[in-house]
Amino acid sequence: MKVTNKVIVVTGAGSGMGRELSIQLVQKGAKVALVDIQEEGLQETASLAGKDQVSLHVVNITDRDTVNQLPAEVIASHGAVDGIINNAGIIQPFVDVKDLDYAVIEQVMNVNFYGTLYMVKAFLPELLKRPEAHIANVSSMGGFIPFPGQTFYSASKAAVKILTEGLYSELKGTTVGVTVIHPGAVNTNIMKNSDVQSPGSATAAEAGSKILSAEKAAAIMIDGIERNKYRVLVGKDATMLDYLYRFNPKMAVDLIVKKMKKM
Template sequence: MEMRGKGVVVTGAASGIGHALVEALLAKGARVAAVDLQDQGLERLAAEVNAGERLSTHRLDITDRSAVRALPAEVIARHGAVDVVINNAGIIQPFECVHDLSDEVIEHTMDVNFYGTLWMVRAFLPHLLERPEAYLVNVASMGAFLPVPGQAIYGASKAAVKLMTEGLYAELMETSVKVSVVMPGAVATNIAENSGVVMGDGEEGGDAGEGYRALEADKAAEIILEGMEDERLHILVGSDARLMQLANRIAPKGSIRLIQRKMRDLLGDS
């Protein structure tokens, strides 16, 4: 899809991949509605990109169904139409086993990652279906197909996003709406800080292990937009995501053991 002149909604836009997507979309001539819970982050984004009327910022909690339902009208009033929705907002959980997590953490992780994405899809899909061409993109994770120790609920929430998106792809095949699910590996963002998660020596944004560095957010955004241009259902972001998807298909148990060892080395024995 050619992005010039298109109205694009990006959630989780104040930082990380979302921030990079907003910059890249504006550079391609799109009109962007940047959505995030962080007021200060949205203010910094607006100041940095200096895009004038082509950028609007919207403070929103995507778990608030009433607020999400009101968002399409707000965006359309600013930009005239919505052609693309990129559901990028998400959080990780504390690095704890399932039986150690509180009910509140489990519910919040699912509310943000799965239900927040679902509410956005349900709010915007009627408008996307009215457009001559449109695109719906949901960001899941490498954790959607490869279990990460200490992130089982996060992985479950992202696996739900993956399967829901694949279901939407099937439902929308004969419409004007294209659908993709994005599965990033390690990307240098501040998702841990934004999620209130304390990391160890391998803090996100730095080295993800010996001889390995997380992908920069701007490169991740570039890969996502290229995947959209090719209308790929699955957009794998990073060499680790591509490698581990292959490994998981060939040797599921072996790939799980590998990620378990990597995470143990990264976080240390707890």
């Protein structure tokens, strides 16, 4: 689905990857509904993207009732909705399963998985009415290979992966395309937004890899959506680990553990 003249909803639009996605979508001629829990960040994104081309929606995506009201708000602002990019997400503290509080586990799952699910369920009836539409869900390379100390983050992103692939299978033959996106290490402020301190000098997802700029990552994502790709790997690290994990899952996990121990 070409994004020109389309109305796209982007979650997590107040900073980082969501901001860059929003800016580039507007540059390509789309109108964007900016969704984030922080109004200040939305205002900044709107200033950068172009206020005439966007609408601002302060939403906690873990609140199902609020999310259910969002499609009507977007349609009131833009007249229609043609696509959603479920980008919002948080990581967990770098803590092993045995030591991580249930409240933190639930928050990670609520934002990363249930937030994505609520958005899909809320918008899908409207998307099915459009001549063409698209759902893009941002998983992670942590969604297909685990990182020590980020087990529940990986589990939540694996759930997003399977949810998205299931949607693809269910929506074949309809006007709604579906793409799952697996970014590797990207230069965003997800750690700050998640209130997480890095172990040593790098995050788990950054270990041993060259960090991709948010600008380049967003361009890859949008290209994948426009080409209606089933799956998008963002960054050389994600591509390499995907290949290695398919070839030998245990070897791939052992490599990650080894790199993490050097941090």
